[in-house]
Amino acid sequence: MRGRGERLEEAALAAARDAARIRTSRIATLAIVGGAVVVLFVVGWLTTPQFLQWPNLRNVVRSAAMIGMIALGMTFITLSGNFFSLSVAQTGAFSAIAFAFMMSWGWPLPLALLAVLAGALLVGAAQGGLVALGGNPIVVTLGVGAGLFGLGSVLTDNKTIRHGNTAADWMGTGRPLGIPTQTWAFIILCIIAAIVLSRTRFGRNVLFVGGNKFAAASSGIRPSRVAIQVFAISAFAASIAGLFLSAQFGEGRLDSFTGDDINAIAAILVGGAALQGGEGSPLRTALGAVFIAALENLMVLRQYAFGVRKLWVGVAILVAVSLFNYLRSRARTT
Amino acid sequence: MKALKRATPITWARLAVFVGVFLAFALIDGRFATVNNVYTIFEGFAWLGLGAMAVGITIIAGEFDLSVGSAAAVAGILSVKFIGGLGLLPTVILVGLIGMAFGAMQGWLIYRLRIASLVFTLGSLIALRGLAYMISNERTVVMQDLEVAKAVKRQLFIFSPFSLTTIAIFVVIGLFLRYHRYGREVFAVGGGRNEAIAAGVPLARPLITAFALSGTCAALTGALSTIKSGSASPFGFEQLLLPAVTAALIGGVSLFGGKGTAPGIAVGALTIRFLNSGLSLRGSPYYVITLATGTLLIVVVLLELVLDRPELRDRIRLRRLRRAMARETGAG
Numbered sequence: 001m002r003g004r005g006e007r008l009e010e011a012a013l014a015a016a017r018d019a020a021r022i023r024t025s026r027i028a029t030l031a032i033v034g035g036a037v038v039v040l041f042v043v044g045w046l047t048t049p050q051f052l053q054w055p056n057l058r059n060v061v062r063s064a065a066m067i068g069m070i071a072l073g074m075t076f077i078t079l080s081g082n083f084f085s086l087s088v089a090q091t092g093a094f095s096a097i098a099f100a101f102m103m104s105w106g107w108p109l110p111l112a113l114l115a116v117l118a119g120a121l122l123v124g125a126a127q128g129g130l131v132a133l134g135g136n137p138i139v140v141t142l143g144v145g146a147g148l149f150g151l152g153s154v155l156t157d158n159k160t161i162r163h164g165n166t167a168a169d170w171m172g173t174g175r176p177l178g179i180p181t182q183t184w185a186f187i188i189l190c191i192i193a194a195i196v197l198s199r200t201r202f203g204r205n206v207l208f209v210g211g212n213k214f215a216a217a218s219s220g221i222r223p224s225r226v227a228i229q230v231f232a233i234s235a236f237a238a239s240i241a242g243l244f245l246s247a248q249f250g251e252g253r254l255d256s257f258t259g260d261d262i263n264a265i266a267a268i269l270v271g272g273a274a275l276q277g278g279e280g281s282p283l284r285t286a287l288g289a290v291f292i293a294a295l296e297n298l299m300v301l302r303q304y305a306f307g308v309r310k311l312w313v314g315v316a317i318l319v320a321v322s323l324f325n326y327l328r329s330r331a332r333t334t
Numbered sequence: 335m336k337a338l339k340r341a342t343p344i345t346w347a348r349l350a351v352f353v354g355v356f357l358a359f360a361l362i363d364g365r366f367a368t369v370n371n372v373y374t375i376f377e378g379f380a381w382l383g384l385g386a387m388a389v390g391i392t393i394i395a396g397e398f399d400l401s402v403g404s405a406a407a408v409a410g411i412l413s414v415k416f417i418g419g420l421g422l423l424p425t426v427i428l429v430g431l432i433g434m435a436f437g438a439m440q441g442w443l444i445y446r447l448r449i450a451s452l453v454f455t456l457g458s459l460i461a462l463r464g465l466a467y468m469i470s471n472e473r474t475v476v477m478q479d480l481e482v483a484k485a486v487k488r489q490l491f492i493f494s495p496f497s498l499t500t501i502a503i504f505v506v507i508g509l510f511l512r513y514h515r516y517g518r519e520v521f522a523v524g525g526g527r528n529e530a531i532a533a534g535v536p537l538a539r540p541l542i543t544a545f546a547l548s549g550t551c552a553a554l555t556g557a558l559s560t561i562k563s564g565s566a567s568p569f570g571f572e573q574l575l576l577p578a579v580t581a582a583l584i585g586g587v588s589l590f591g592g593k594g595t596a597p598g599i600a601v602g603a604l605t606i607r608f609l610n611s612g613l614s615l616r617g618s619p620y621y622v623i624t625l626a627t628g629t630l631l632i633v634v635v636l637l638e639l640v641l642d643r644p645e646l647r648d649r650i651r652l653r654r655l656r657r658a659m660a661r662e663t664g665a666g
Contacts, residue, residue: 083452130632133639136589138398138452139579143631146576150625158621262460275450307467307568314461321453329448 025327026279029272032323033287036270040291044298051301058180060290060297065186066241068289070260071267072186072193073237075285076230079197080223081210081277082137084265085231087127087145088238089257094148095120095242097156100252104163117239123148124235125228132224137231145261152254161252172248182244186286189237193282206230210277262313267292269317272324279328292316344637348586348598352605359612366612372492375607380500381559382581383603385574387507388551390582390599394511395544396524396591397444397451402552403574404462409433409556410566411466414475417561422482429557430550437549441542451545466568474567483564496562503554507547508596520544525592576624580631581606589638606630 044051051057070088077085095116102112123144130140174181197203208216209226217223241260246252271288273280295316299309360367385402392399409429416425440458444451477483486496493501511517519540522530531537555574560566585602587594606627613623 083450130635130639133636134590135635135639136398138400139583139589139631140635142576142579143628143635146624146628147632148628150621150623150628153619153621154625158619262456265456266460269453269456275453305467306472307464307470309464310467311461311464314457314459314464317460318454318457321449321457322447325447325449 026281028327029324030281030284033271033284033291037287037291037294040294040298044294044301048298048301051298056297056301060294061183062180063297064290064293065180065182066245067260067263067267067293068186068286069182069189069241069244070238070257071264071271071285071289072189072282073234074264075193075268075271075273075280075282076197076206076233077137078268078273078275079210079277079280080206080226080230081213082131082227082230083275084137084261084268085127085141085234086138086261087141087148088234088264089259089261090145090148090152091120091123091235091238092242092245092257092260093252093254094152095239096246096256097152097161097252097254099168099243099246100161100163100250101155103165103168103246104161106165109168113243116243117236120235120239121232124232127235128228128231131231132227149254156252156254158254163250163252165250168247168250172244172246172250182248185240185244189240190282190286197282202229207278210274210279212278263292263296264289266313266317270320272320274324274328275321345586347637348584348601351584352601352608355605355608355612359608359615363612363615365615369492370489371611371615373489373494375604375611376492376497377487377494377562378607378610379600379603380497380562381555382574382577382606383504383600384500384551384555384558385571385578386581386585386599386603387504387596388548388555389575389578390585390587390594391507391511391520391544391547391551392451393579393582393587393589394524394591394594395520395540396527397541397544399440399455399545399548399552400452400575401440401455401458401462402548402555402578403571404459404466405433405436405549405552406556406559406571406574407466407566407568408462408469409553410560410570411470411475411568413557413560414477414566415469417482418478422486422561426554426557426561430554433549433551433553433556434546435549437552438542438546440549441545442538444545445538445541463568463572466570470566470568472568474565476565477561480564483562486558487562496558500554500558503551504596504600507551510547511596516540516543521592573624576631577606577610577627580627580634583631583634583638589635 041052070092074084074088077083098119099112099116102115103109107115127137127140127144131137171181176184197206205216205221205226206229208219209221209223213223242257245256249256267288268280268285269275269288270291271280271284271286273285292313295313296309299312304312356367365371385406388402388405389399409432412432413425413429416428420428440454443449444454447454486499487494490498511520516539519530519535520543522533522535523537523540527537530540556566556571560570581602582594582599583589583602584605585594585598585600587599587602609626609630610623613626
């Protein structure tokens with residue numbers, strides 16, 4: 001017979017071993033994602049001279065910022081175990097339209113920004129509410145996305161809204177320290193997201209609910225409240241991307257984010273977030289966004305056909321998901 | 335009759351919506367309830383019904399296939415390529431088999447790799463769309479012989495050979511799901527996966543069955559619609575997922591898995607078709623139809639969450655009970 005103390009010690013040791021294994025697997029995942037980005041840039045540099053030239057690099061960085069902002073917001077949904085949102089592209093486009101309308105009515109810039117962001121928070125929270133009631137996130141966001149798209153088309157009569165108001169120009173085209181404003185916003189959002197997730201109670205709640213919903217619920221966290229919060233955050237981030245786009249081109253168009261929801265999901269998956277929730281980081285999602293944007297750009301430079309580009313993005317997702325899934329299951333069982 | 339006796343309030347609600355939408359449009363617009371328009375509704379049903387079946391089967395199995403639209407696009411382009419050399423029937427059968435093989439492989443991989451089907455099919459959604467662009471050279475491909483297209487959509491009262499074929503396929507798959515053991519296993523793993531596995535259902539088989547059927551339905555949607563219209567484009571069927579999911583859910587497929595019937599999916603698909611046809615008769619542009627479908631989807635989800643969940647009602651009852659007890663103890 002072994003003593004009670006001995007058994008406790010053994011359990012503690014096992015827990016510590018588990019923690020160490022999980023830490024190693026996290027570092028490994030970050031290394032893989034970072035490594036993939038580096039490899040992609042080296043390949044681009046060796047094969048395509050114009051890839052690393054500053055004007056092109058600035059394009060990569062700008063499009064990575066747009067995908068990345070949407071993806072950062074959606075990372076919260078994924079981490080909380082609610083998969084993704086299929087309404088972010090429509091949320092972004094609808095925000096762009098709403099902003100263009102408000103600018104053309106001559107609203108002051110801060111008021112227009114606040115109104116759009118508040119509206120996005122509400123729409124996001126409503127979707128979170130439906131998910132909290134037990135709705136499937138994919139189906140709920142698919143429906144809301146279609147509703148937003150239809151509503152936007154009806155409001156704009158399916159036309160582009162040009163507002164001709166220059167108040168927001170600096171926001172779209174400014175380059176403080178030579179770097180586009182979008183990129184600054186992306187970097188700042190990434191830092192905020194990282195701090196919120198690792199240093200605040202809300203962030204830990206998101207990870208806890210994503211890791212084990214029932215355990216979280218029985219220790220006093222309300223999964224339904226977390227669901228509302230994460231969907232609101234995702235819509236908020238998509239709305240910011242929409243505002244930047246609207247400011248950059250001085251217009252609002254419904255098709256301005258077509259395909260970006262898939263790109264954002266791709267960024268999250270390439271960043272190796274666990275689909276069942278609970279594991280992942282904003283930094284890795286950001287690297288994923290850079291990877292997807294750079295891959296897309298490199299293939300355009302090398303004059304790959306549209307179909308081939310799509311195929312490779314799909315393959316990148318499948319490889320990333322299978323690889324990270326494999327690594328995670330090994331970390332858990334060996 | 336037994337089915338009617340078992341019908342829950344939500345089933346009646348669904349039938350009421352189905353009949354109500356039809357009657358509403360019939361009253362608003364004299365052109366709606368005519369033979370010619372019902373023929374048009376059934377032509378579109380063939381497209382939507384199989385699409386809804388494709389998504390619906392995987393939802394019943396507790397999974398989700400996002401790739402149906404892209405699979406249908408690939409199937410459409412393949413049919414244009416095959417039909418010149420093979421003829422009508424062999425083309426449809428061959429494309430259906432390719433869809434089945436692809437779906438079976440997808441189901442097996444999802445089982446083997448233990449990846450959420452949502453993620454896996456998102457990858458194939460993108461990859462298949464890319465494939466559709468590649469094999470069509472990024473162009474709309476057109477059938478050489480348009481006589482076939484004319485023959486399949488020849489109007490026979492409210493039907494056509496085309497819509498009759500799709501209805502027949504629908505019935506076969508419905509019977510398989512309802513009466514064949516493999517079909518019933520799909521329901522079992524969707525409703526209570528752990529219980530089903532404990533009862534000895536091998537998880538691999540129902541998953542492969544569900545995705546194989548889904549792939550078959552998606553491929554047939556693509557093949558049949560393409561043969562009817564005479565052309566296929568690589569960006570086709572991009573909008574299939576929204577109406578398909580809506581139709582399946584209106585038809586009583588439960589998002590929690592394990593529940594749903596082929597006749598239900600047919601009712602759901604027809605409801606959407608009534609809405610589409612009624613709105614387009616009134617000259618509404620496509621985005622109004624998208625708005626209506628999206629709204630309908632949200633309403634159906636809300637209805638299911640509130641009406642069809644005994645545990646939610648129980649929770650409300652429990653809360654009321656607790657409050658009453660607190661009052662008692664407070665008073666005593």
